[in-house]
Amino acid sequence: MKTLVVGIGGMTNGGKSTLATQLQQRLPHSSCIIAQDSFFKEDSLVPVDSSGFKQYDRLEALHMDRMMEEVSSWQRDPRSFLPSGGTTPERSHQEVLVLIVEGFLIFNYRPLNELMNKRYFLEIPYDECKKRRWVYTPPDPPGYFDGHVWPMYLENRQEMESMVQGIVLLDGLKSKAELLGYVYDDVTTEIENLRVSIGNVWDIFFSSYFVYVDMSYVLTNQ
């Protein structure tokens, strides 16, 4: 069995959860999602800036230690994260299990970023982001988008670009179907490459074994 970690990052309302959920649904027997939004600290632990804005769009607002524990737990036993709870037997030695890590700051946290095999980042223009964020749950306080969310996006994006390479930028204005089609094809190609490499290991093992058996036969019969 091999594993693949796919990061779906992007700005707020870029379409990360939508894309991650659809990708998981296309790989129902081999993938699961860990979402960064599930690791926000409780409100009382998130500081407020001088303008009164809760500092949610910073890494410090997240329990990244807990998120890493969840990822480590998947790495230890990825099959237990599948819908069957890992009760079905391994289907073949070529099985590839996929972890989809989804979130707005997944590449800014180095220990998490280092685990990714594929990195995608959904981006949308300011106007579209503000429009989508207008109907947000929980609703933002007045002025929050321009006073906190957007300036923090620019800061976090700059930091990400200075520390991470190999991110595939995705245009979040494209249709949901087109985005899914692209990422699904890319990920399945990666899965196939891993399968081939596992297959090669088995080919080498079996061919070495048969060479050994042939040699033993020749040596004992000469």
Ligand SMILES: Nc1ncnc2c1ncn2[C@@H]1O[C@H](COP(=O)(O)OP(=O)(O)OP(=O)(O)O)[C@@H](O)[C@H]1O
């Ligand atoms: N490709 C798309 N085209 C148009 N609208 C989209 C697209 N993808 C997602 N949306 C819509 O944008 C909104 C935000 O989507 P989604 O929740 O997937 O974003 P997100 O990046 O996970 O946001 P956040 O993490 O900030 O909650 C939803 O209303 C969703 O239906």
Ligand SMILES: NC(=O)c1ccc[n+]([C@@H]2O[C@H](CO)[C@@H](O)[C@H]2O)c1
């Ligand atoms: N999920 C939450 O608890 C929460 C609370 C306040 C703000 N947010 C926003 O989530 C986005 C990332 O998905 C960030 O832009 C936060 O502002 C989330």
